[in-house]
Structure formats: C-alpha cells, structure tokens
Amino acid sequence: MANLLSPTTASPLETVPAVGRxxxxxxxxxxxxxxxxxALVLALLVGLLPVVPGFYHFIQARPGHLLADPLLALLPVHDVSVPTFAIIYGAIAGTFAYLLPRPNLLLRxxxxxxxxQVLRMATLWLLPLEPPTTLVVLHDPVMDRIFEVTTQPIVRDLFFSGHTATMALLVLAVRGRAWRRALVLMTVAVGLLVLVQRVHYTYDVLAAPLFAWLAYWLAGRITKRQPAVHEPILF
Known part of the structure; x- marks a missing residue:
C-alpha cells in the first residue's frame, strides 16, 4: 500500500520536450x-456481456455455505445503496476522465x-456461499437492469467483493499521490458500506484488493512491452 501512495517518478521520456514527436x-x-x-481487450469485454447474466443466475440458483463472521456482527445493518453507488460510479467516471488522455494506462x-471479471467468476464458481442472514438487498441502478433482478436479486455472488475490487483496481490504474489517496479513501468507504448492508462477508472485502492487484499485474504482463508514451501526470 505504501507504493500506491508514494510519489510517481517521471520516466525519461516525460522530461523530454514534446516538440517534434x-x-x-x-x-x-x-x-x-x-x-x-x-481491439482484443474490447472484444473480450464485449464477449463477456452475453455470458455474465446467465452465469450469475446460475450462481444465484446454486445453494452455498453460510459462514461465521464475528467482525461483521460488530457493524450496524442499514440500506446504504445510494451512497455506495454514488461513490462507485463517481470514482469510475473520474478515473475514466483521468485515463482517457493516457492511452497506455487506459489499456492496462x-x-x-x-x-x-474472469478471476471473480472463477472464485464464485469454486466457492458457493450463502449471504449473511441479515442481508439487505443492494440496489444497483445499472446492474439491476442488466441482470433483471427485480424479481430475483443476485445475492450469492460473494467471494470476492466485486465492488471493493473494482475500486481497488481504480487505485492501481491512476498515478499521482492525490488521486490515489482519494481513491483509497473511497475504496475503504465502499468496503465498509457493503459490510453495513451485509451483502458481503468481511473475508470477501479483505480479499478484494489482493485480486485487484493480481488482475492489474496480469494486465501489466500483457501490456508491458508497449514503448513508453508521453503521458503527463496531473496531481
């Protein structure tokens, strides 16, 4: 985590005037x-669209195991759907705006x-779980429409927390101390909110940043041979 918050060192290309190149x-x-x-990653993401709804309906229909979670019992129970998704979609919009003029970072x-998404589908398939008994259904204005969950909410998609992992991935995707600090705070907030809503176990939230790091590392292996491009860092 210290590396995430440390100042970003400019590459040699970032110190070279942009004139003439x-x-x-x-x-x-x-x-x-x-x-x-x-083109390949966009095709792969589009290819997930017809697969994901059926997969999550399969996860929802499959029985799982109920876990003991003493840490979860210490938190209050509330419906915090609105602040949760206000933070998530606000962070996604801000990060996308940051990445758009930085093609290498956006690609990764x-x-x-x-x-x-692939890692999460794998862990969900391998670890069938029942949600906490005090679950309050989380209402996502976007995903509810994709999965048509007005009659059958998807609540068995537990390990690991996709909301927390997505936020952690945003932390890794940006550069600059100010951006990362803000996104770290937002990630912590989302992790706490999904626990308050009881849509995840503590284990799901704690594991999420590890899977986000693994996904981003794998992405780096795919994109690492890209020649450096001048992408100014904004703080």
Whole structure:
C-alpha cells in the first residue's frame, strides 16, 4: 500500500520536450501492438456481456455455505445503496476522465478489469456461499437492469467483493499521490458500506484488493512491452 501512495517518478521520456514527436493517442495509435491489444481487450469485454447474466443466475440458483463472521456482527445493518453507488460510479467516471488522455494506462486498466471479471467468476464458481442472514438487498441502478433482478436479486455472488475490487483496481490504474489517496479513501468507504448492508462477508472485502492487484499485474504482463508514451501526470 505504501507504493500506491508514494510519489510517481517521471520516466525519461516525460522530461523530454514534446516538440517534434507525437504524444498520447497519436503515438500509441501509431503502434500496431497497441491497436491489436486494445481491439482484443474490447472484444473480450464485449464477449463477456452475453455470458455474465446467465452465469450469475446460475450462481444465484446454486445453494452455498453460510459462514461465521464475528467482525461483521460488530457493524450496524442499514440500506446504504445510494451512497455506495454514488461513490462507485463517481470514482469510475473520474478515473475514466483521468485515463482517457493516457492511452497506455487506459489499456492496462481495461485488461485489468477483464482479468478481474474472469478471476471473480472463477472464485464464485469454486466457492458457493450463502449471504449473511441479515442481508439487505443492494440496489444497483445499472446492474439491476442488466441482470433483471427485480424479481430475483443476485445475492450469492460473494467471494470476492466485486465492488471493493473494482475500486481497488481504480487505485492501481491512476498515478499521482492525490488521486490515489482519494481513491483509497473511497475504496475503504465502499468496503465498509457493503459490510453495513451485509451483502458481503468481511473475508470477501479483505480479499478484494489482493485480486485487484493480481488482475492489474496480469494486465501489466500483457501490456508491458508497449514503448513508453508521453503521458503527463496531473496531481
């Protein structure tokens, strides 16, 4: 975590004047490897769309195990859907705006999100769980429409917390101490809120940043051979 909050060191290219060379999207798009990797990850993400609803309905229909969670019992129980998704979608919008002029970072974030979805589907398949007994259904204005859960909410998608992991991935995707500090605080807030709502066990939330790091590391393996592109760091 110390590395996440440490100042970002500029690369040699970031100290070279931009005059006379293409920067940002112009330089990235000129490389066939970048275009191929971007097209591939977008195709993979689109390919998940028809698969994900059926998979989560399968998870919901399958019985699981109820876990003891003494830490969860210490927290109050409330419906905090509105602040939870206000934070999540606000963080996603802000991070996307940050990444859009930074094609290399955006590419890695997209690959990281893809790997995160695959990892989560794998852990959900391997670890069938029942939600905490005091669950309050979390109402997501976007995902409710995708999964059509007005009659059958998806509540057995437990290990690991996708909301917390997505927030942790945003922390990893940005650069600059101010951005990362703000997103770390928002990630902690989301982790606490999903526990207050009892839509996850403590284990689900604590494991989420580890899987986010793994997904982002895998994304780095895919994109690491990209030549450096001038992407100014804004604090």
């Amino acid at each position: 293409r920067t940002g999207w112009a330089a990235a798009w000129s490389r066939p490897a970048f275009r191929l990797r971007l 974030a997209l690959w990281g999100y893809y790997f995160l």
